[in-house]
Amino acid sequence: MKQTVVLYPGAGVGHVRPMTELANVFLKHGYDVTMVLVEEPLKLSDSGTTVIERTAASNPSISFHVLPSIHAQDFAASGKHPFLLMLELLHYYNEQFEAFLRAIDRKSLHSVVLDMFCIDATDVCMNLGVPVYTFFAGSASCLSALTQLPTLIAGRQTGLKELGDTPLDFVGVPPMPASHLIKELLEHPEDEMCKAMMNIWKRNTETMGVLLNTFESLESRAVQSLRGPLCVPERILPPIYCVGPLVGKGAKDVEKVERNECLEWLDMQPDRSVVFFCLGSKGTLSTEQLKVMAIGFERSGQRFLWSVRMPAGSDSPEKYLEGCPEPELDALLPQGFLQRTNGRGLVIKSWAPQMDVLGHRATGAFVTHCGWNSVLEAIVAGVPMLCLPLEGEQRMNKVSMTEGMGVAVELEGYMTGFVKAGEVEAKVRLVIEGEEGRHLRARVAALREEAKAALEEGGPSRVAFAHFLLDVDNLGKQLGD
Template sequence: MKQTVVMYPGAGVGHVGPMTELANVFLKHGYDVTVVLVEPPFKSTDSAATAIERIAASNPFISFHVLPPLPAPDFAASGKHPFLLMLQLLHDYNERLEAFLRGIPRKSLHSVILDMFCVHATDVCVKLGVPVYTFFVGGASCLSVLTQVPAVIAGRQTGLKELGDMPLDFLGVPPMPASHLIKELLEHPEDEMCKAMTDVWKRNTETMGVMVNTFESLESRAVQSLMDLPGRKLRPIYCVGPLVSKGAKDASDKAERNECLEWLDAQPDRSVVFLCFGSMGTLSAEQLKEMAVGLERSGQRFLWSVRNPAGSNNPKKYLEVRPEPDLDALLPQGFLERTKGRGLVVKSWAPQADVLRHRATGAFVTHCGWNSVLEAVAAGVPMLCLPLEAEQKMNNVCMTEDMGVAVELEGYMAGFVKAEEVEAKVRLVIEGGDGRQLRARAAARREEAEAALGEGGSSRASFAQFLLDVDNLGKQLGE
């Protein structure tokens, strides 16, 4: 009888995507996989629901099960941060998750894999005696820092924000400026968001093991640090990545896909700068114009996915449904006409995995979200870092200093990168002598990524070890 793996990625498209890639690894090993989803509690900015539908449609061998919906909190009217409401909502779904798991014969339920934000569901799995593991969709460097942060915060009377750019020494990563930590962790230790965040990271490493979307040679120091953290017996760490979309099959919207890729087909190898800032990332109206000036002056070819600016820095900006961008209003007058042929601007969505794997793509201006970083690493494309929020500033430090696959666009900490910086760095990566080393390192990382997933590779061995450990655990739980 086939065994079933249940995966619970929460609601974000940035989490459903990589978990679906992990599901495909289980399928190849002969398991059935059910991905359990909750109804998105609000209409997200650029139709994340559509993106999830696209993922489901292109993965017909995976079962997608939506839990019976609970009444969603009133995100817009509540005074609470949406993240806190979302955590509470996921916690409230525990009963429905338990009912679903009880419907699967215990002997055929192999394991439950939880997303990093669904860790409250650990209690359900422990109650049912089911092997439960975390899947961390970020990198090992990020997980290492977040695992060490509670000890840094403990006993402090003030938040870390007042340390400014002071470098903090964490095991496994380059010195990390305090200002680069996730914003909520900089608040006063008693702040509700800070407490909720530290609790989530603490619980992430309290399941029976953590699968991380990375490969050992990309973040070897960080991986080692997770095994050696002082004063903590960490559960096993399994590096099973890079789990990224291979492109093509995810780009079901042929019209949009063809526009980008056909245009790229006509460009020389490694000549195009691709600019894209993830499913949530947006630039201000001023930054969009400045970026355009820098791109135009650089004289380089570019493919740019432009989204409407968010209304504000208010956390509730994620609840806005933003209309399609008016490019003529957002970009400098005459920009589209002057750069015609050399540049292509697309509205809102571009098939990122396909673009990064295209032979014409030579550099990637990114917000440093981990999925995007891994897609570029797997494609051998060097990056220009413009981190916006969440853990992206931490990723930027590791990408530029440890992995050697990126350069940063200075000014991101002040929230504004000048045109001359865009122009200089784009030229450097595409045509500069210094860029040659960066391009060579990116190509070498691509080969490492392929090797990790190949026969006898580290990620393959790590996944095999995971299966062995679950079998042993299953025998113990069954006794």
């Protein structure tokens, strides 16, 4: 009888996608996989439901189970921050999640793997005697810093915001400017959002182990810090398993790939000559910033592929969705920009097949919001990056990318929310044709080979996953005694 693994991702595309890749790893090892989804929090993202439907359709070997609906409007009436609302909803779903687990034959239930935001479900699994693990979709560096943060702020009477750019010293992580932490963590320690986030990071390391979407040589210092005694002096952290990089393989439908206009355009460009500009599933810029970025690209003289999303603050999102008339792009960008850059640049609306673009021979650099999934995809493709972090932990990732991994340069101005045209021009030229760009490409090319080797038979990520499975089996025997 096959054993079943239950995966419980949190809300949002950036959590479901890597956990789907983790599901595929379990499938290759002969396990059945059920992914439990929660309806309401997913609707808080701009495209969550669509992505879930597409994910289920393209992964028929994975079973998907949607928990019975809870009336989210009852919670929304409280006026709480959407993040706190999501956590509260996930907590209330514990009862349904427990009922679902109880319906599975205990002898066939191998383990439960929780997303970082579903961590309250740890109590459910512990009560049932089920091996429970965390899947942290972010970087090891981020987890290490966040795990050390409670000790740093213990006893403080004020928040960290007053420290500004003062570097904070975390074990295993490059010096981190206080201003680059997740903004809610800069508030007073008794602030509701700050306390909720602190609790999440603490609970993420209270399961029986943590699966990390990274490979050890990419973040060796951070990984070792999580395994050592200095990260959280007052307690021993659970085992850490580096099982990544878990990224998609690009489009599976070859004919569809060949028909995509941006890939056809890339086919006509020289090797490593194109700057790909895409800020993830939710990343948006103001109309003014879009225009200034366009000026910078034009002045650089370099080739570019730009995925433009609806401007931040726009009250007419339907005008900028895929399939909108071409004149709408003219309204967003400087007058005559599309005509002047025709042939050298391509601007598309809303969506690009990111993995296929990054893996194309013509792509030479990637302007990214520094979401961890995007960072891994670029490393796997061997593409150096220009950092334009927008929210969440992205500024923390930027520090690791530039100071620790050596795979990126920053676009100065991201801290004020506005990057000047001259900065765009200079950094694009630097990465595509400058000496520093050549060093970046060499570094990322080396990491690409290390990432590939990590996932091969006998590679460190494959070995780590096998170690994880052995630990679960041993733990299961103990719980069954």
